[in-house]
Amino acid sequence: DIQMTQSPSSLSAFVGDRVTITCRASQSIGSFLIWYQQKPGKAPKLLIYAASNLESGVPSRFSGSGSGTDFTLTISSLQPEDSATYYCQQSYSTPPTFGQGTKVEIK
């Protein structure tokens, strides 16, 4: 199975800050990388697919980059509603695997 490792596990930042979350795969997955946002008590929401493609309706302050084994989710200007846990997932091979999550809090 492909292991997905996110860092950091949690972070706290001010509104307006630039926030970066990293996801590393244990082997190359091309661009088969997805980012989800999950708020407490809610289902995950698709943010980014194919490593860098923004899902329709997702604010443009979210962006994704990377290929192979190293990927990044960036929030260019953190907003209060971005407080959530973010997960990466590889869709390169079965079983699909998720990172452990990064909890983003607002200072």
Place this chain on the structure above:
Amino acid sequence: EVQLLESGGGLVQPGGSLRLSCAASQFTFSSYAMSWVRQAPGKGLEWVSTISGSGSSTYYADSVKGRFTISRDNSKNTLYVQMNGLTPEDTAVYYCARGQYCSGGSCQNDYWGQGTLVTVSS
């Protein structure tokens, strides 16, 4: 708007069985793979199973293989998972999700249901 509505969760004793359902609407159900993903209390996301749009292909996590069976009824736009031999480690919120651009059982899940809680305890 795509809708996915899970049902069937509840409290079950260890060794017991439960069947979850996921009613889909507002899209052509048979054209999409569907998955179950679970989340134990306070934990991360764990893939459980995926079924192709036709139902001819199924995939399972090792942790549930031989105990869980995924199925679908395209005439009823409904996804199921039959869960047997439940253990406390199966306690989680179970989400159904629509999949696309799948590589085998590994999909991009673009829509998710609200989840249904399964608690395995004596």
